Amino acid sequence: xxxxxxxxxxxxxxxxxxxxxxxxxxxxxxxxxxxxxxxxxxxxxxxxxxxxxxxxxxxxxxxxxxxxxxxxxxxxxxxxxxxxxxxxxxxxxxxxxxxxxxxxxxxxxxxxxxxxxxxxxxxxxxxxxxxxxxxxxxxxxxxxxxxxxxxxxxxxxxxxxxxxxxxxxxxxxxxxxxxxxxxxxxxxxxxxxxxxxxxxxxxxxxxxxxxxxxxx
Numbered sequence: 155x156x157x158x159x160x161x162x163x164x165x166x167x168x169x170x171x172x173x174x175x176x177x178x179x180x181x182x183x184x185x186x187x188x189x190x191x192x193x194x195x196x197x198x199x200x201x202x203x204x205x206x207x208x209x210x211x212x213x214x215x216x217x218x219x220x221x222x223x224x225x226x227x228x229x230x231x232x233x234x235x236x237x238x239x240x241x242x243x244x245x246x247x248x249x250x251x252x253x254x255x256x257x258x259x260x261x262x263x264x265x266x267x268x269x270x271x272x273x274x275x276x277x278x279x280x281x282x283x284x285x286x287x288x289x290x291x292x293x294x295x296x297x298x299x300x301x302x303x304x305x306x307x308x309x310x311x312x313x314x315x316x317x318x319x320x321x322x323x324x325x326x327x328x329x330x331x332x333x334x335x336x337x338x339x340x341x342x343x344x345x346x347x348x349x350x351x352x353x354x355x356x357x358x359x360x361x362x363x364x365x366x367x368x369x370x
Contacts, residue, residue, distance in 0.1 A: 178227055180212055181238040190214055190222040232264055232271065239325075248367050249326035255362040262344075265324035267334075268293055273344045274324065276364065278357075280348030282333045283322065286340035290317070297336060305337055312339040322351055327368045329354055 184191030188204045194212055207213035213225040221234045231239055253261040253276065261276035270293040272285070290297060300315035315336040322332045324347070333350040356367040 178210060178212060179238065180224065180226060180231075180233070182222055182233045182235060185217055185219050185222055185235050187218055188216070190217045190224075192222075234264070248369075249328075250368070251325035251327055251366045253364045253366070255364070261364050263324055263347075265322065265347075267322055267345070268295075268320050270294075274347040275344050276352070277346040277348055278352060280346045282316075282335050282348045282350040283319070283345060284335045284337055284340065284348060285345035286342075287315075287336055287338050289343065289345065290315075290336045295336070300336070303335075305335070312337050314338070324351075324366070327355065327366060329368075 179193075179195050181193040182190055183193060183199055184201075189201055191199050191201050192208075192212070192214075193199050194208055194210050200208065202208060202212070202214040204214055204216050207225075211227070215223040215225055215230070217223070221232055224231050224233065226239070233239060251263070253263055256262055263274050263276075265272060265274050267283075267285070272289065277284075287297070295317060297315045297317070300317050303314045303316065304311055305314045306312075317334050317336055319332045319334050320330060322329050329351060332354075352366070354369060356365075356369060358365045358367075
């Protein structure tokens with residue numbers, strides 16, 4: 155990858171992970187220390203405290219002013235202010251994630267790399283997933299034997315390292331053995347979700363909504 159662009163975007167992002175017609179819908183409309191204001195299955199907003207479960211089985215594990223962690227249909231889900239998620243209670247269709255563009259026009263979401271939670275920005279112009287050396291160190295990636303190279307960034311030339319990730323997950327979409335590049339001077343705490351991940355999915359954009367579907 156010869157060129158890389160970095161963006162800083164603001165605004166709320168909606169993420170919906172769909173697997174079947176029967177699902178539990180959760181939307182976060184308020185975040186507080188140890189509490190979250192949520193709407194479940196289109197009902198009236200209600201306040202959940204940490205450790206409390208709703209009659210629908212949505213349990214708030216923890217919350218602060220930035221994000222809340224829920225247990226929904228047996229899975230841990232992290233939602234930020236304004237985020238919504240729909241998780242299926244059974245399998246049968248291809249895992250799908252729907253993203254709505256932020257106010258800046260970018261598609262942002264949360265996910266994980268090798269089990270390490272991370273913020274992603276979809277970048278169809280990036281050959282691979284890309285993130286900083288600081289993030290790589292936090293994940294415990296060993297770069298000593300990685301293939302070294304360089305990329306041209308907005309700040310100039312930077313050293314890079316090609317690595318193979320054991321697992322990358324966004325919503326219910328989980329892929330193994332995904333190529334990535336680690337960049338020394340990449341700013342911020344957001345990783346670029348590039349084509350080493352996206353090319354293994356079906357992608358469909360309708361206005362401000364981007365739908366990602368896992369291929370089998």
